[in-house]
Amino acid sequence: MTLENVLLVSGAIFAIGLYGVLSRRSAIALLMSLELMFNAVVIAAVAFSRFTPPAGLADGGVVLASDVQAALTGHVFAVIVISVAAAESALALALIFALYRERQTVEITEISELSK
Amino acid sequence: MFSEPLAWLIIGLPVAAFILNGTVVRAYLKSESLVAGWITIGAVAGSFIISVAALIHVVNNGASIHEQREWITIAGLELTFGMMLDQLTAIMLVVVSGVSLLVQFYSQQYMHGDKSYVRYYSFMALFTASMLGLVTSRNIIQLFVFWELVGVSSYLLIGFWMERPSAAAAAKKAFLMTRFGDFGFLLGILYLFFVNGDFPDQNLLDIPTLYEVIGAGGIAASVATWISLGLLMGAVGKSAQFPLHSWLPDAMEGPTSVSALIHSATMVTAGVFLIARFFPLFEASNTTELVALIGAFTAVFAASMGLVANDIKRVLAYSTISQLGYMVMALGIGAYAPAIFHLFTHAFFKAGLFLGAGSVHHASGTFNMTYMGGLRKDMKWTYWTMVIGSLSLAGLFPLSGFWSKDEILTVAFERGSDDGLAIGWVVLVAGLVAAFMTAFYMFRAIYMTFHGEYKGGAEAEAEAAKANDEPEPVGLGHTHRQESPWVMVAPIGILAALAIVIGFLVNPLIDVGPINKHAFATFVTARNENVFVYEGKHGAGDNGHAEADDHGDNHSDKSHLPDAIHSGAEPHFNILVATVSSILAAGGIGLAYMMYITGQVSAANMGRRFKSAHTVLLRKFYFDELYEDRITIRFFYQRLARFLAWFDITWIDNVNVQLSKLTGNVGRGLTNVQNGQTQTYAAVMVIGFVIVLLAFLAWGA
Secondary structure, three states: OOHHHHHHHHHHHHHHHHHHHHHOOEHHHHHHHHHHHHHHHHHHHHHHHHHOOOHHHHOOOOOOHHHHHHHHHHHHHHHHHHHHHHHHHHHHHHHHHHHHHHHOOOEHHHOOHHHO | OOOHHHHHHHHHHHHHHHHHHHHHHHHHOOOOOOHHHHHHHHHHHHHHHHHHHHHHHHHHHOOEEOOOEEEEEEOOEEEEEOEEEOHHHHHHHHHHHHHHHHHHHHHHHHOOOOOOHHHHHHHHHHHHHHHHHHHHEOEHHHHHHHHHHHHHHHHHHHOOOOOOHHHHHHHHHHHHHHHHHHHHHHHHHHHHHHHHHHOOOOOOOEHHHHHHHHHOOOOOHHHHHHHHHHHHHHHHHHOOOOOOOOHHHHHHHOOHHHHHHHHHHOHHHHHHHHHHHOHHHHHOOOOHHHHHHHHHHHHHHHHHHHOOOOEHHHHHHHHHHHHHHHHHHHHHOOOHHHHHHHHHHHHHHHHHHHHHHHHHHHHHOOOEHHHOOOOOOOOHHHHHHHHHHHHHHHOOOOOHHHHHHHHHHHHHHHHHHOOOOHHHHHHHHHHHHHHHHHHHHHHHHHHHHHOOOOOOHHHHHHHHHHHOOOOOOOOOOOOOOOOOOHHHHHHHHHHHHHHHHHHHHHOOOOOEOOEOOOHHHHHHOOOOOOOOHHHHHHHOOOHHHHHHHHHOOOOHHHOOHHHHHHOOOOOOOOHHHHHHHHHHHHHHHHHHHHHHHHOOOOHHHHHHHOHHHHHHHHOHHHHHHHHHHHHHHHHHHHHHHHHHHHHHHHHHHHHHHHHHHHHHHHHHHHHHHHOOOHHHHHHHHHHHHHHHHHHHHHHOO
């Protein structure tokens, strides 16, 4: 397993998500596609963190605290992104629910009053 | 020099009468006020007196050509006008004003009680002024203006009874058909104007200057041919020659007095006048054979339609076309003086015949000869004057028509026998055939109108129409079988008297007292420093013509033509031609006598035996059908107009429609750029980003 392989998976998932965002009409599907893009980014962040260790850890010498912090940066990013995404999903779902009650639809093409 | 203000007064008096009648009398007096007649008669009488004075002056002192005056001056364009009183003009002046005076006098009774009496006299004054202006014009543009003015007054007078649809249609037809010819005339003028660019110091539009330039051989035969073809087209339209002849019979819808003045004696001779006026140009061109052919064909062609017409005015109209053909063919073979002489004599006897027809109408209320008959006993004066007119028209010795017709035939004979030209024989045969037909149809008209039993006149015609369930013919009057009042008879009598004597007196074969041998022909062809220099150049050594020869293709047979203008200046009399034409004319009269008096030859049988020919003649060779149905409706309306409509709709209109659709579509497409859908914006953004990225990867930083 190399960085390239993981990044390819990540890029593929990102592209699938992007395609979903641009093409789907349902707000739910849009939200799901957005989650895919988030997760692709998370995978990329973790992969970079895993396959590119800081120089201090790799040379077998004294392990400094700063080296450990540097090695965990990707993982921390991943945790933060996941939590933010969860919050965002909750908020977006709430908006979608409110929208559905108002319009009986979640098709985003139907809600374009401002452009008309 | 004849006093110039006096010369202008010839035109000015009728113009004043026109304005006075049109503005004062019509506005402040009744529309049938007799004052209008007196004003016009007075003005025309004034013109006539001055015209006679002018003629005497020209006879004694030669042509009097007044200076050119500036008319319009724009950069590169200088138009002049002027008064030209040469021999031809002087004769035309006397003919026009003289016949006009008699007709105006006659009209007092003929138009009496018409609700538009004032309008009639206004237009007649306008016509007389225009015609006098036409013959005195010195500049070709000036001539063209008057040419159009006589066309307009002819239109107004043919359509004088405009409440009749047939009169309105006839007026339009006359106007449009002559306009067709005028188009050619205008093209000729334009070409002349174009040629004028080669003569920076001279104004070719000025007629005497044109004569000089032609005399000096300055105009090549090819150029002269094109110009003269244009002028010929104008003359053909105005003089109702084939193929633009069919308007003149219809023009008989106007009052008979109008027909007498405009459509027999004066306006229709304007075409002949035009060819005569530009005779040197025609002589320098290759057009003369065409002129002769058109005239010869028309002379026979029109006479043949006159054989079967039942309307007395139409018979006279066909006769007019035929006689105009005579004049045109005479000009075509270079018989200048005989042509003008025939114009001169024809004006008097034909006007007399028309006025006689008006007088007959006054008595019988109709022009249809099948409802006349027996009027001889009631109208002695009209009868005898019309017989004299007809004899003169038929060309019987010693009436005026004999002398002029014989001159033409003699010149044709000489062209054929002495000069060996085929065209001379063609013209001679056409002239003889037309002479026979003329004698026949004129005496057919006389016998149908004045002899036999009276057939009821207008009332009988109205009853016959009712019996056949046809609409009553328009223009029927009341019948009162008696001689017309002296106001009408006197002008006819004067014209008949002229028809007897004028041919011999004016142009005698021998010296008669103070009148010299062949005075008219000598006068009309008199050499004048300003006019026929062409002849002088020719005498001086053929220089002028030699150059023209280089340009012409078929000039070899034309070497006689430069002095052709003097043909007829010497006495022409050929006893053989005179005898043959007289026998033919007498034969025509005899045939008419046998058919319509003794009945030895049955007209009805003849009609049956030659049924197809008879029908063709009655239908006027189907020319009305050709022009109105085939050309106007089938071709112009149905083909040309439809094609143009199609072109207009599919191309001119459609290009605009498609252009506007294109802009609409582009605009509608561009609205997608801002459709309010965030996804679209995002997609565009992504695509743009990808493009930038790919570009970056491809070409680097």
